[in-house]
Amino acid sequence: MEVRLEGITKSFGDFTAVNNLNVTIEDGTLAGLLGPSGCGKSTTLYMIAGLEKPTSGRIYFGDEDVTDLPAEKRGIGLVFQNYALYPHMTVRQNIMFPLENAKVPKAEALKIAQEMADLVQIGHLMDRKPGELSGGQQQRVAIARAIAKKPRVLLLDEPLSNLDARLRLETREEIRRIQQETGITTIFVTHDQEEAMSITDAIVLMKDGVLQQKEAPQEMYRKPANQFVASFMGTPPMGFMNGKVENGKVFIGSSILGDAEVANGDVVVGVRPESWRLSQEEGINATVKMVEVIGRDKLMTVDIEGQSVRCLIDSDNEVNVSDVVKLTVKPQAIHVFDTTSGHRLG
Template identity: 45%
Template sequence: MEISLEHLTKKFGNVYAVKDLNLHIRDGEFIALLGPSGCGKTTTMLMIAGIYKPTKGFIKFDGKVINNLEPRDRNIGMVFQSYALYPHMTVYENITFPLKLKKVPKAEMEKECKNIARLLQIDHLLNRKPGELSGGQQQRVALGRALIKKPKVLLFDEPLSNLDARLRISMRRFIKEIQREFGITSIYVTHDQEEAMTMADRVAVMKDGVLQAFTTADKLHDEPENIFIAHFIGNPPMNLIDAELIEEKGKLYLSISRNIRMRVPEKRRPKVFKKKVKFGIRPYDVEIIERGRIPAKVLFVEFFGKELLVLCKVGDKEIQVLVPAKLDVKEGDNLFIEFKESGFHFFDPDTGVSLCKG
C-alpha cells in the first residue's frame, strides 16, 4: 500500500498540531515519525488511522483519497504503547478478537491464530491471560492481534516505551523482521532516535508540527539539513559553536575565538557564505592531542563504556569530546584538542539552515 500525505494539516483551536505535511511512503516501506513530545507525530498517525479528521489536506491510499473513510474500513492494524489487551481474555481470544467481530468461522480463526502465534513465537502461551505474560510477550500478542487482520498498513505508537533496555533491542529486531516477512507498509511513531535510525527505511523528523527532513538515517546523521536535526540526531549530540568565517586570498578560515582559527578544507566549504555562522562538529570528530593550536580545560568526564565523554572549556565555549576510555583524562586537566576537517558543518545562525547544502 502506497500512502501519500498532501498538505496535511491539523489544528486544535488556533494551534497547529501538524502543518502542511507532505510525505510519500512507498509500498512495503517501513518509515518512522521521529521527534520530541508535541511535534505532531502521533497526531499524524491518528489522522492516517482515521481517528482524527484533517483540518486541511489529503490522505491517499494507493492514490485514493480516504479522508472520510471510517477507521474500520481503512484496513489498518495498530500496535499501542499500552498493548491494549483485554485482561479477562486469553492470548488466543485477544489475538482472534478482530476476526470474531467479523464473524469468521471458528476453524479458520484457529488456523490463522496458530500460524500467527507460531511466527511470533507465542504459540505456547495461547491459553494464558495477559497478566501472566512478560512485557515483551504482551507486545507480541498485541502485534499478533494487528497482523491477524491481514492489514495493508501497520501503525506503531511508541510500542517499546514500556520495555526495559535489553528487551527493547531484541523487540526492535523482531518487529523489523516481522515487517519484512509480511511486507506491510508500516509507520512507527517514536521519540527515540535509536529506534527510528535502526529500524526504519526512512525517517521523517518533525518539530512543532512541521516536517524537518524525510530521508535515510545515514543522511540525517551525516548531512543534517538544519540545526535542530544536527543537535537532535546523534548521541552525544553535535557541538554547535558561534563562529566566524574569514576569506583571505581565496582561502577560507574558521575563527572560533580571537586567538583560534583554522583553514576550512575545500570539501567542507559552505555553498552559501556568511560571516557569522554556527559551526557544528560531532564529539567523535574532536581529538585530544599532546600539543596543538586549541588549548582546552577539562570540566567534566563521563564514562561511556569503551569511551569517555569529556566536556572541555575552550575560551568562553564548551565542547564535548568522545575519546577512548584508556586515555588518561581527569577533571581540571589542561590539554589541546583538534577538529577533524571531515567533520566540519556550518549553519545559518538566523534561519538554522545548513550552509553546506546548495
C-alpha cells in the same frame, strides 16, 4: 502500500498540532515518526489511522484517497501504547477477535491466529490470558492481532515505551524482523532517536507540528537539515559554537577549526562529540573542564576560545581537569549552520 500525506494540517481550536505536512512513506518500508513530546507525531499517526480527521489536506494509500474513510475501512492494523488486549480472553481469542468480526470462518481464523502467533514467537502461549504474560509478550500479542487481518498499513503508537531497557532492545529487533518478513508498510511513533535510528528505513522528524526532515537514519545523522535536527539526532548530542567562515576556513575565535565551502560570514559551528580527536602535534587548543568515564569512553567537557563543548574520546587517554589539550576534527565532520534560521549551510 505507499502512504502519502499532502498538505495535512490538524488544528484543535487555536492550537495547530500538525502544520502543512507533506511526506511520503514508501511501499514496504518501516518508518519512524520521531520528535519531542507535543511535536504532532501521534496526531499524525491517528490521522493516518482514521481516528482523527485532518483540518485540511489529503491522505492517500497508494492512489486511493482515504481521507474521508472511517478507520475500519482503511485496511490498517493499529497497536496502541497500552496494547489494549482483552483481559478475559486467551491469547488465541485476542488474535482471532478481528477475524471473527470480519466473519472469517472459525477453522481459517484458528489457522491464521496460529500462524501469526508463530511469526511473533508466542505460539506456545495461546491458552494464556494477558495477565499471565510479560510486557514483551503482551506487545507481541497486540502485533499478532494487528497483522492477523493482513492490513495494508501497520501503525504502532510508541510500542516500546512500557518495556524495560533490555526488553525494549529485543522487541525493537523483533518489530524489524516481523516487518521484513511480512513486507507490510509500517509506521511507528517514538520519541527515542536511538530506537528510530536502529530499525527504520526512514525517519520523519517533527517539531512543533512541522516536518524538519525526512531521511534515511544515517543520512539524517550525517547531513542534518538544520540545527534542531543536528541536536536531536545523536547521543551525546552535537555541540555548537559561534564561529565564522573566511575564505573557506572555519574559525572559532582566532583559531582555525577546519574547512567549509560556504560564503564568508558569521555561522554556528556544530561538531559531534565523537568527531573530535586528541592530537599530540597540531590542532585547536582546549582546556579540560570536566571528565566523565562512561564505559569504554571518556566524555570531556572542554573550553575552546571561551565556548564549552563535549568531546568523546577513548578511555585509555589520560586527561585531567585543567589540562590544555590539542583537538582536531575528523574530515567532513564540521557542520555549519545559518545564525538566524538554523538551516544547514554545509
